[in-house]
Amino acid sequence: MGETLAIDSSMVDLLGVWLGVDMATLWQADEAFFEPLRDREIVNAMLREVAGKKVAEANLTEKVKTQKAILRDHLDGSNDRKIVEGWVPKWLAFPPCAYAGRPLPTLDRHKRIAPLAKRLPARLEAIPAGETCARQDGSAAAPAPAPAVPGAAIAAE
DSSP: OGGGSOTTOHHHHHHHHHHTOOGGGTOOOOHHHHTTOOOHHHHHHHHHHHHOHHHHHHTTTSOHHHHHHHHHHHHHTOTTOOOOOSOOOGGGSSSOOOSSSSOOHHHHHHHHHHHHHHHSOOOOOOOOTTOEEEOTTSOEEEEOOOOOOTTHHHHHO
């Protein structure tokens, strides 16, 4: 289903909030995340989040490359750093947040959809596989489908 949703869209933001998506269970930082990071203020804010205020302040004037290496060490638990699990950048969370006072398109989109998200009905609880869904008229419907096997769509391609 994710392949049918456009990234950078209000619909993705709205669904992420409505479904209560926890990106920490779905994503982890990798080379594709770290390589384009160039902003010292942002990287230092991430370092503060992951390694703590003391480490971030001690490395405030270090090169971005050095700060990213320390950040990675904490996320990987390498170089005798305490591992930090379940971290995602603020802008990747639902709802998103910014690290700096600069414009952030993800946050701007969220602000536009927030009033709409408040009007959505409460999320429906998933019906366990094999149980029947009752129709509004009270008659039984087809059994709920079994959950998809992770990676099945990819394997089928």
